[in-house]
Structure formats: structure tokens, C-alpha cells
Amino acid sequence: MKNVFLILCTLLFLFSSMPMAFAQDGDRTESDFVFIDPAGKKGFMFGINIGYYLPNDDPTSFYDGTPKADGFLDLGSYIQLLYIQQQFQNELGNSVSNFQLVEYPTDMKYTNTVAFGGNVRYHFNWANAIVLDANYIGLKTVDAFVLGYDDPNSGTSQQIYRNFDISGKEDRLQLSLGYQVSLAKPTDIAMHFEFGPMMTSIKIKENNFTVGSRSFSILRAQSVVGNNQVLNNSIPNITSFGAYVQPGINMEFDKFTIDLDWRSSFEKIQLGDNLEAKYRLNHMPMVRFVYRVSVKGF
Numbered sequence: 001m002k003n004v005f006l007i008l009c010t011l012l013f014l015f016s017s018m019p020m021a022f023a024q025d026g027d028r029t030e031s032d033f034v035f036i037d038p039a040g041k042k043g044f045m046f047g048i049n050i051g052y053y054l055p056n057d058d059p060t061s062f063y064d065g066t067p068k069a070d071g072f073l074d075l076g077s078y079i080q081l082l083y084i085q086q087q088f089q090n091e092l093g094n095s096v097s098n099f100q101l102v103e104y105p106t107d108m109k110y111t112n113t114v115a116f117g118g119n120v121r122y123h124f125n126w127a128n129a130i131v132l133d134a135n136y137i138g139l140k141t142v143d144a145f146v147l148g149y150d151d152p153n154s155g156t157s158q159q160i161y162r163n164f165d166i167s168g169k170e171d172r173l174q175l176s177l178g179y180q181v182s183l184a185k186p187t188d189i190a191m192h193f194e195f196g197p198m199m200t201s202i203k204i205k206e207n208n209f210t211v212g213s214r215s216f217s218i219l220r221a222q223s224v225v226g227n228n229q230v231l232n233n234s235i236p237n238i239t240s241f242g243a244y245v246q247p248g249i250n251m252e253f254d255k256f257t258i259d260l261d262w263r264s265s266f267e268k269i270q271l272g273d274n275l276e277a278k279y280r281l282n283h284m285p286m287v288r289f290v291y292r293v294s295v296k297g298f
Contacts (some may be wrong), residue, residue: 038186043092043125044293049117051286053137055110058280060141062271063168063207065218066103076101078218091212098150105143119288137172166209173201176244194246200267204235204269242267259288
């Protein structure tokens with residue numbers, strides 16, 4: 001995260017420190033590195049987004065293995081299945097037995113990640129535009145649970161406690177339709193503000209834990225009656241709605257615009273039926289590189 005802020009600050013410093021000697025030439029404003037045509041910033045623009053997604057700090061309890069609604073198997077019950085215990089023994093040694101879940105993950109949170117996307121905007125004039133964004137975000141969460149089992153070397157019932165990783169992965173596609181307003185008269189560096197509704201589509205990819213070299217999936221594990229096995233079913237896509245606000249700085253070139261933005265979004269996401277659904281605040285500093293399809297005067 002520090003590297004992203006450093007890059008953004010460096011870019012801002014470089015562009016803001018350039019000398020800007022203005023001279024009027026009809027409707028065009030000349031600076032040392034760009035011609036600005038106030039009447040020319042009209043029409044469609046296309047670009048790409050590169051951001052750094054900062055998810056909220058709420059626990060990701062969907063992935064922690066705790067008991068949930070019907071169709072989900074508790075991690076504590078899962079590791080008591082006979083064939084699971086046999087696989088544990090294969091990984092940790094045949095003399096190791098009587099596995100028990102001692103503690104669920106206690107601080108399972110999403111990790112920060114890079115986001116990529118694209119944008120289309122239509123400028124009514126220099127100061128007003130409609131902006132459509134589509135951003136892809138691959139989120140991960142990792143923590144550890146505690147497993148206890150008898151110490152095969154003690155000759156007593158003394159137990160060994162070990163941590164094992166448990167993780168979750170999901171893909172998010174964020175679509176937003178915003179209204180952007182310029183906060184300054186036409187110039188090569190200015191501020192703008194953007195806001196609007198957004199929709200987030202979520203695809204759950206993985207919910208695994210590892211013991212030794214083996215990975216086990218607990219993604220919506222369902223017990224099969226009459227058999228000591230489980231059946232893993234996929235989770236359907238989840239769609240949520242929210243809104244975002246986005247202040248930023250735009251730097252203008254002849255046929256390009258570079259936006260340095262900070263997006264704060266309010267999203268109501270519910271991954272499980274029995275998990276509390278509430279609006280959560282997420283952030284994403286990002287850079288937009290936008291190409292102006294047609295520019296009056298160029």
C-alpha cells in the first residue's frame with residue numbers, strides 16, 4: 001500500500017511542479033506541455049483502471065469453518081469423519097490419532113489486492129461527464145485454526161496443538177455508473193468529484209484448509225446420508241448493490257487524461273443466509289488512463 005501511495009504522490013509532484021506559462025489563443029490555452037481546448041473535451045473517452053483495493057476489516061466469517069446454515073458442514077464435524085482422519089494420519093504419521101478441533105480462526109480478514117478494469121465516459125462539456133466503470137478484484141483471506149491430537153511419543157494422553165492454514169478466495173466484478181463534475185476551470189491540472197450507484201457480483205472460488213501437503217475443501221460441504229463421505233457443491237453468484245464517492249485529480253494532455261482518484265464505496269454484501277448483512281465501507285486508490293476519441297481543434 002505504501003508503494004502505491006508513493007507512486008501516486010510522485011506522479012502528482014512531477015506534474016504539478018512543471019512550469020505553466022499560460023497564453024490565450026482563441027478558445028485554446030497553451031502550457032508548456034499541452035494545448036487545452038475547453039470546447040474540445042466533449043464526446044466519448046475510453047480508458048483503463050489500475051487500483052489497489054482496501055477491503056474493510058470485518059472478519060470474513062463465511063470462510064472460517066464455523067457452523068452455518070443447512071448445506072454447510074462445520075469444520076469440527078468435518079475433521080471427525082473417518083476417511084478425513086485417515087488422510088490426516090497419512091500426512092502426519094500413522095501413529096498420530098484422535099484429531100480434535102481446538103480453536104476456529106479468530107482474525108480472518110481479506111487482504112489488500114490490486115484491481116484492474118476499464119472505463120467509458122461521455123463528456124457533455126469540460127465540467128460534466130457520465131462515467132461507466134467495470135473493475136475486477138480477486139480477494140483472498142487466510143488465517144489458521146488449531147488442531148489437537150495425542151502425542152504418540154509421550155505414552156500418555158498429552159496432546160499436541162498445531163496451527164493449520166485455512167483460506168478463502170472470491171472474484172468480484174464491480175460495475176458503477178457515476179456522474180463526474182470538474183471543480184476548476186479548464187486547465188492542465190484540476191480537481192474533480194464523482195459519485196453514483198454501483199453493483200458488485202461475487203463468485204466464491206475456494207474455501208480450503210491444508211494439513212501437511214494435502215488440501216481439503218470445505219466449500220458448502222454437505223453430508224451424504226448413510227456414507228462417511230461429503231459432497232462439495234458450488235456457491236451461486238451473489239449480487240449486491242451500493243454506492244460510491246470518488247474525489248480525484250485530473251491531468252490533461254492533447255488526447256489523453258490521467259485521473260488520480262480515491263474511491264470509497266458502500267456495499268451491502270451477504271455471503272451466507274445466516275450471516276449479518278450490513279453496509280460496509282471499502283476503499284480503492286486508483287489511476288485512470290483515458291483516451292479521448294475525438295477532440296475539437298486537433
